[in-house]
Amino acid sequence: MxxxxxxxxxxxxxxxxxxxxxxxxxxxxxxxxxxxxxxxxxxxxxxxxxxxxxxxxxxxxxxxxxxxxxxxxxxxxxxxxxxxxxxxxxxxxxxxxxxxxxxxxxxxxxxxxxxxxxxxxxDLRAINLAMLSKQGWRMIQETNSLLYRCFKARYFPRTSFLEAVESPNNSYVWKSMLAAPLILKSSHCWRVGNGCSIQVQGDKWIPNFPSHRILHPPNDDVEGWVVVDLIDHELHE
Incomplete structure (x- = not known):
């Protein structure tokens, strides 16, 4: 060869x-x-x-x-x-x-x-994690990039980057990249648009609130609810 x-x-x-x-x-x-x-x-x-x-x-x-x-x-x-x-x-x-x-x-x-x-x-360790988190943020924002498509096909084909986990025989680049979701999930908060991708109970989406999550879920079963289900579209017409 x-x-x-x-x-x-x-x-x-x-x-x-x-x-x-x-x-x-x-x-x-x-x-x-x-x-x-x-x-x-x-x-x-x-x-x-x-x-x-x-x-x-x-x-x-x-x-x-x-x-x-x-x-x-x-x-x-x-x-x-x-x-x-x-x-x-x-x-x-x-x-x-x-x-x-x-x-x-x-x-x-x-x-x-x-x-x-x-x-x-x-602080070298903090800078290292910050740089990897920046790469992770690019993975979330630039889903059409070649890097994202390659990693998604190989390591997290059925889930999002934030929910990705370590897999067998993965590369050290991917192991390093997995430091990003832990940091991003601890500090990020959704900016509500149409609300179709935001889980009501599990995601952080409430601004100006310490936990960014709902404290007391309603009496109804909210599993599977997304924020769009809470929006009264008649008020915006």
């Missing part, structure tokens, strides 16, 4: 467009190239000659942006997240010769917003 098509065989850990092509059970070695990239960047900067403001800019604009493309597709291992955070923390606090300086504040404190008096560094 290689000879007929005139193509070469791809090695297991080669990348395509900067992303790994095949991911095995060991996820950490697959994504360890992120650690190497950040370490090389930090080693090339003369940390002892930089002010705090310069270090802040370099960490936010460079060190914490190298992995943006990767974490928008894959959920990277927690161990790798911790190592990337540790590299940035060491650069921020600096070194005294070959000894590590004291870290006077935890990185969790430094990652808090500047509005709260902190440094506003990125």
């Amino acid at each position: 290689l000879r007929i098509l005139g193509v070469r065989e791809v090695d297991q850990f080669e990348s395509y467009l900067g992303l790994p092509t095949l991911i095995g059970r060991a996820k950490y070695p697959t994504f360890s190239f992120l650690n190497d990239k950040v370490w090389k960047k930090l080693q090339g900067w003369k940390g002892t000659l930089l002010s705090r403001a310069s270090k802040e800019i370099l960490i936010k604009a460079v060190a914490q942006s190298i992995h943006t493309y990767t974490i928008s597709v894959f959920q990277i291992p927690m161990k790798l997240c911790d190592e990337l955070v540790a590299l940035c923390a060491k650069f921020w606090w600096g070194k005294a010769r070959n000894e590590r300086k004291i870290h006077w504040r935890s990185w969790d404190k430094l990652s808090t917003s500047k509005k709260d008096g902190r440094m506003g560094f990125h």
Whole structure:
């Protein structure tokens, strides 16, 4: 097949467009190239000659942006997240010769917003989940896209993306994408249009209300009811 098509065989850990092509059970070695990239960047900067403001800019604009493309597709291992955070923390606090300086504040404190008096560094795990949730939102909004049609045919042909579950032999991209429905379902609320797709009892659709759901269902059996059943169309004529 290689000879007929005139193509070469791809090695297991080669990348395509900067992303790994095949991911095995060991996820950490697959994504360890992120650690190497950040370490090389930090080693090339003369940390002892930089002010705090310069270090802040370099960490936010460079060190914490190298992995943006990767974490928008894959959920990277927690161990790798911790190592990337540790590299940035060491650069921020600096070194005294070959000894590590004291870290006077935890990185969790430094990652808090500047509005709260902190440094506003990125929380890598939170950013990873936010990027995957953004991809999930695109899956909901752009149902005509090739990405949506491929994933739907393969992983959730009989349900919606928000109700999709992990299936046997699924890819790591899909496993990563499944982090999105949990986040989206916890924070999203329907904007009522014609009401044909919104479940009265199960979905969140009531605006300006803490739970966005009805508290006390009517005495009638509401299973299968959608919001359109509650709309009096004569009032709109």
